[in-house]
Amino acid sequence: MTKAPRNGPYICGIDAALDVVSGKWKGLVLWELHTHGIRRFAELRRALPGVSEKMLTQHLRQMEEDGLVHRTVFAEVPPRVEYSLTESGAALNEALLPLGEWGRDRIRRRGLDVVTDPDTAGAAAP
Amino acid sequence: MTKAPRNGPYICGIDAALDVVSGKWKGLVLWELHTHGIRRFAELRRALPGVSEKMLTQHLRQMEEDGLVHRTVFAEVPPRVEYSLTESGAALNEALLPLGEWGRDRIRRRGLDVVTDPDTAGAAAP
DNA sequence: TGCGGTACTTACCTTTTGGTGAGTGAGGAG
């Protein structure tokens, strides 16, 4: 049987929200799509340092199922697939902003490591 | 050697924040401590439907290490241990509020299941 | 005398998650 779409039962809203963003790269995908609007598969892959193709497709499919991203396939050669945020995905991103700020604060206070790669540099990080 | 405290390297603040709240019950523990101020171990266990003792202690220890909760042990018989939020933990909770609202919205819109237990009923859920 | 409550720890097991490396099929660059 195929994996059912995540559907609880949940204990509260945070529970439901965390279910949808938990996954090693989902937060980053959300942020990348937020800052760039539309991204192709390979662009996302390059933007996420260390992601495997399998995980990226897996996460993108789940996020599509969860109504967070649009997936548009162009019947071209070479193939082209574009991803962008749905309204719900954009709202989720908004809701994640305070969390990102808390995280940056925490990194500052505790002197934690941050990976800096050329793509991320220059853009305001969440 | 013991598990090192979570310390990145992180790609952004959301990354760091999600690292700290990811864990099946952490969001709920945070919320429970937020709404009640101080809770004992057994109270938390009863408040989280289905949590095992092992997971609860494990999560509480990690959260203590991460500076989210205070742990006060009373050298009494029977043993008494009280948990409460640190300043950082309280700030994290604040940062989670918009996320909780997004989650509740999602539950409403998609008609997802919610577990309702007597303890949670009556309090405003996150 | 035996049970339940207190806050755990430990050993063992299953489930979930993530990573690796290969294959696909057509076009464009060298």
Place this chain on the structure above:
DNA sequence: CTCCTCACTCACCAAAAGGTAAGTACCGCA
């Protein structure tokens, strides 16, 4: 002619997360 790019899929494996059941030491209650 060969390699690279595109956007995947598939089979297999390793690690992490989580669950189960038992044991600990002491008390109050019946």
